Structure formats: structure tokens, C-alpha cells
Amino acid sequence: MKTFRLDNALPVDTTIPEPSLVCLIGAAGSGKSTWASTWPDTQVLELDRFRALVSDDAGCQESTGDAVFALQAVLEARLARRKMTVVDSTNCELAVRADLIATARRHGVPTVALVVPTPVSVCVERQEGRPANRRLPEQVVRAQHAATVDAFPGLPAEGFDHVVVAENVCRLQALLQPLSDARCADLGWDDSEGLGDLLLVRRIFGPEILPMWRWRDGSQLADGDRVAEIRLGADCIVLAQRNDVDGEGDVGFEVLVGCAADDECEGRAWVPAYNVSDLLRALTGELMNDPDVHCTIHGQGGDADQDDDPKGRADLEAQALEAIGG
Numbered sequence: 001m002k003t004f005r006l007d008n009a010l011p012v013d014t015t016i017p018e019p020s021l022v023c024l025i026g027a028a029g030s031g032k033s034t035w036a037s038t039w040p041d042t043q044v045l046e047l048d049r050f051r052a053l054v055s056d057d058a059g060c061q062e063s064t065g066d067a068v069f070a071l072q073a074v075l076e077a078r079l080a081r082r083k084m085t086v087v088d089s090t091n092c093e094l095a096v097r098a099d100l101i102a103t104a105r106r107h108g109v110p111t112v113a114l115v116v117p118t119p120v121s122v123c124v125e126r127q128e129g130r131p132a133n134r135r136l137p138e139q140v141v142r143a144q145h146a147a148t149v150d151a152f153p154g155l156p157a158e159g160f161d162h163v164v165v166a167e168n169v170c171r172l173q174a175l176l177q178p179l180s181d182a183r184c185a186d187l188g189w190d191d192s193e194g195l196g197d198l199l200l201v202r203r204i205f206g207p208e209i210l211p212m213w214r215w216r217d218g219s220q221l222a223d224g225d226r227v228a229e230i231r232l233g234a235d236c237i238v239l240a241q242r243n244d245v246d247g248e249g250d251v252g253f254e255v256l257v258g259c260a261a262d263d264e265c266e267g268r269a270w271v272p273a274y275n276v277s278d279l280l281r282a283l284t285g286e287l288m289n290d291p292d293v294h295c296t297i298h299g300q301g302g303d304a305d306q307d308d309d310p311k312g313r314a315d316l317e318a319q320a321l322e323a324i325g326g
Contacts, residue, residue, distance in 0.1 A: 002149040004117040010153065014169050015162045016112050019084040021075075021104040023160075025091045025151070026116035027144035028136045029126035031166075035116060036088040038171035040178070045071050045078075047089035048134065059133030072103070079107035092147040094158070101159045113160040115152060117167065120145040200241075200251060201228075205276050230279065237282055239273065255279070260288040261298040269295040 016022060022039075024032040036044045048058040050071045055063035071087070078085045091097055097113075104111045120142055127135045155163045181190075186202075188194025195202065201213055209230060216227045230237040238256040245252040255273045259265035271293040273279060281287035294300045 001120065002146045003119070004115075004149055004152060010156070010163055010165075012168055013162050013164055016114070016164060016169070017110050017162075019082050020110045020112050020161075021079060021100060022084075022086040022112045022114050023091050023097060023100050024086065024088050024114050024116060025097075025148055025155075026118060027092070027120065027123045027141050027148060028090060029123035029130075029141060030116040030118035030145075032088055032090075032116050035114065035166055035171065036086050038174040039084065039086050043084050044086045044088055045074055047071060047087075057133055059131070059135075072099075075100075075103055076107075079104060079109050082107065082109060085109075090144050090148075092144045092151070094151065097151075097155075097158055097160075105159075110161040111159065112162045112164055113155045113158075114164050114166060114169075115148065115155075117148075117152075117165060204253065204274070205279060209276065209279075235283065237279055240270065245272075255282040255287065257282055257288045257293065258285070259295045259298060260293060261295055265295065265297055269293045269298075 024036060026032050033046065036046065047064075047067055050067035051060050051063050052058040054066045054070060057063070075085060075087070087100060089096075091100070101111050123141050123145055124138050127138070127141060151158075152163075184190045185192055186195045186199060188196070195210075197215070198210055198213065202210055212230045212232050214229055214231065216229060225243055226241045228239050228241065230239070240254050240256070241251065242254055243249075243251050253273045254270040255278065257269050257271055259269045269288065271278075271282070271287050271290050273282065273287075278287060281290075287293070292300070
């Protein structure tokens with residue numbers, strides 16, 4: 001089994017000029033995308049992303065030719081503007097690296113080979129945790145790793161201005177800084193208004209929901225509960241923020257759904273929503289059959305004899321429907 005011999009192979013180089021063309025080199029599963037994420041998204045050209053753009057499938061090997069063509073067009077445009085660019089692909093083949101170097105030279109941009117020397121056993125093991133369309137056979141991963149090991153000593157001769165081994169560079173601050181900046185903006189620590197009462201919404205349901213989320217005017221309910229809606233076109237999901245879910249001060253959300261116990265029931269039912277999957281289930285009607293559904297008439301689980309409404313859901317329903325004009 002071939003392994004990297006980093007001790008005497010090449011002098012230690014940690015230079016990554018700004019701008020430059022950074023070519024990540026390593027087998028699938030070596031962690032290249034983690035290293036790529038230390039640069040802004042706009043600076044990273046990921047081959048899998050281009051496969052997805054041209055075929056709707058990041059793992060579609062048949063679309064590789066078109067994906068490379070599209071990537072090359074963007075690469076040319078960026079380097080013509082002398083923009084920092086990172087190519088996130090295995091780049092194990094000599095011909096692929098030669099094309100990248102030639103492109104950078106046409107635009108007078110220095111080149112960096114950033115080698116990620118993860119042991120092949122780790123690369124193979126990581127395939128198990130990948131989606132099926134992006135999981136490569138063991139023999140392919142081992143071949144990529146062997147090609148990277150073979151190429152490593154000769155990378156300077158290929159024309160790279162700098163050959164950098166990932167183990168020798170410090171990029172954690174570059175990864176954490178934008179994350180910290182975004183968090184400070186969310187909390188209003190940058191003198192902005194921040195997300196305020198939408199912080200909890202984003203944490204539970206994700207940032208994609210925020211543009212469609214609206215607190216209803218005059219929807220402040222008993223115990224500080226509030227009514228909100230998620231609306232897109234003709235679709236609408238009504239929710240209540242509950243500020244004392246279990247009597248211990250925990251905050252959560254419930255979705256307003258139809259009664260599953262009786263199709264003709266005039267009451268409505270509330271059911272906890274813990275994530276965006278629950279929103280989908282509420283929209284499709286699947287959540288109506290959840291065992292935690294509590295109908296304002298039939299009680300929890302469709303038990304018409306149950307009189308268990310500790311949080312006043314019947315009152316909440318009336319207030320909610322009034323607040324949303326329902």
C-alpha cells in the first residue's frame with residue numbers, strides 16, 4: 001500500500017498567494033471539501049457542484065465532461081479578473097493538473113498544489129457515510145490515493161509555483177471568522193437589529209424558512225404565545241409559538257392541522273413541530289395522524305372522552321383563528 005512520505009520528499013512550503021489558483025489534490029474522502037470551505041463559497045469551484053448544475057446529480061459520472069467544460073469557463077472568467085480561485089476536485093490525473101496550470105499561466109496567476117495526505121483507509125471508510133450517488137467503490141478510491149502519492153514528489157516539475165501539504169498550513173481562523181461574523185450579525189452584536197425572535201425559528205426550521213415566516217399582527221396570546229404563518233403562494237401553514245410547552249418553561253412550536261378523529265369535526269388540532277420535516281408532514285396532511293395530535297374537541301389521540309387541555313388549546317385555537325382572520 002502506497003503512503004505519503006512527507007519528511008524528505010519536498011521542502012516545507014506554506015505559501016498561498018492572494019490571488020492564486022489553488023488546486024486541491026487528494027482521493028475522494030480525503031477531506032478536500034473541508035479545506036475548500038476555509039475560502040468563501042464564491043472562490044471555490046467544486047466539480048461535484050458543476051455535475052449537479054448540468055445534470056441535477058452531483059454523482060453523475062456521465063456528466064463529468066459537461067461539468068468540466070462549465071467549470072473551465074468559470075475558471076477562465078475568474079482568473080481573467082485575477083480572482084482567488086480554489087478547484088475542489090481529486091485532480092489526481094496529470095492531464096487535469098496540466099490544464100489547470102496552463103489556464104493560470106495564460107492569466108499570469110500563480111499556482112498552488114494543496115495536497116491532502118489523508119490515509120487511504122480513512123478515505124475508504126468515509127465513503128460509507130456518503131450519499132449513494134457520491135459513494136465511490138473502494139478500488140477507485142485506492143487508485144486515486146495511489147495516483148496522488150505517485151504524483152506528489154513531481155508536482156514542482158509539473159509547474160506548480162507552490163506545493164503545500166495541508167498538514168502544514170493554518171486555515172482554522174479563515175473558517176471560523178465568517179462563521180463568527182454571521183453569528184454576531186444574527187445576535188445584533190454588530191450594531192444591527194439581528195434576527196431577534198426569528199433566531200429560534202431558524203434554529204428549529206432552518207434559514208430557508210425565514211423569508212416566508214410572518215408573525216401575525218395582534219397575535220400575542222396567553223402566556224406570551226404567538227401565532228405565525230409560513231406562506232408561499234396559495235400554501236399556508238399556521239403555527240403557534242408555545243413558551244411553556246411542558247410546564248417547565250421550554251419553548252417550542254405547534255402546527256394547526258385538521259382533526260384526524262372525525263372528518264366532519266369542526267374543531268382543529270394542534271401537533272408539535274420539531275423540524276422542517278414536520279412542516280412538510282403538516283402540509284401534506286400526514287402529521288394529522290401523529291400520536292401527539294391534540295384536537296380541541298376530541299382531545300389527544302382522538303379520544304373523545306379525554307378532557308386534557310392543560311395549556312388551553314381550545315382557547316388558543318380561537319385566538320389563533322381570530323388572529324389569522326380565520
